[in-house]
């Protein structure tokens with residue numbers, strides 16, 4: 104089995120605001136192995152992106168704070184690093200791409216200048232002509248046609264799919280160990296989406312990196328991920344390999360995510376709809392946080408279910424796993 108590159112253990116990231124404490128990430132543990140793609144799924148407000156920003160060291164402080172837990176990258180504890188130490192890791196060992204590339208690209212600089220800047224942060228003495236050559240080479244690798252010309256173009260001269268490719272080129276120019284992709288294809292049409300996912304797969308093979316893919320789209324998960332973490336209300340509800348998740352889900356929330364899709368083999372444009380809402384991070388209920396939306400809830404669910412391993416590599420936090428599995432023995436829609 105390949106080694107673990109990233110390890111989260113009991114991570115809690117809270118936001119201290121005028122209206123109270125938002126416990127956005129509230130005791131999350133998972134790991135990512137070298138070369139694998141880990142999908143993190145769940146509705147908005149489940150803590151997926153706050154977990155990713157915690158890993159990147161990009162939680163605005165204040166009001167945010169990692170109050171507990173550990174984030175280890177290749178054995179190195181990140182939560183205790185100084186800001187400049189974190190900066191030297193960001194971009195070089197961990198990179199991140201976002202749903203909307205325009206929020207990360209500067210409109211007044213060319214694509215090439217921005218890729219070169221990302222490179223120069225970690226290789227300050229690089230020769231300018233060598234930096235330009237590497238930027239063009241990376242643009243070619245991410246499938247930008249005529250990269251020698253495109254390198255001097257500005258973001259407004261490019262399509263959404265092209266911008267996402269530039270973003271990927273920027274994030275991979277230093278050859279990171281881990282790429283965090285937060286809904287990287289949500290803003291793109293289906294054909295471009297497939298091309299970008301294919302590109303990420305190819306780049307992963309080329310560079311041997313791991314990918315943490317945050318998505319609400321179970322179609323993307325099925326196509327792309329090796330393992331999956333299902334998050335609900337700041338906690339891990341279930342985690343296992345992708346095949347088992349689709350064939351034998353054991354948490355009512357996972358089942359509900361699947362059942363709200365008309366056909367899980369078809370990528371959904373929007374988040375599946377489950378009756379009710381994710382509770383506010385300011386006032387999570389006691390006991391199981393999924394209680395108000397769960398068809399299996401009973402008195403036992405007034406106490407918080409621990410995350411337990413029900414078989415090798417499959418962890419679930421629910422008091423009624425046996426009932427859920429008996430009802431869905433043939434898969435999530437069974």
Ligand code: SF4
Pocket residue numbers: 354355356391392393394395397398399400401403404408420421422423
């Ligand atoms: Fe539903 Fe109870 Fe399981 Fe929570 S612990 S998911 S409320 S059955």
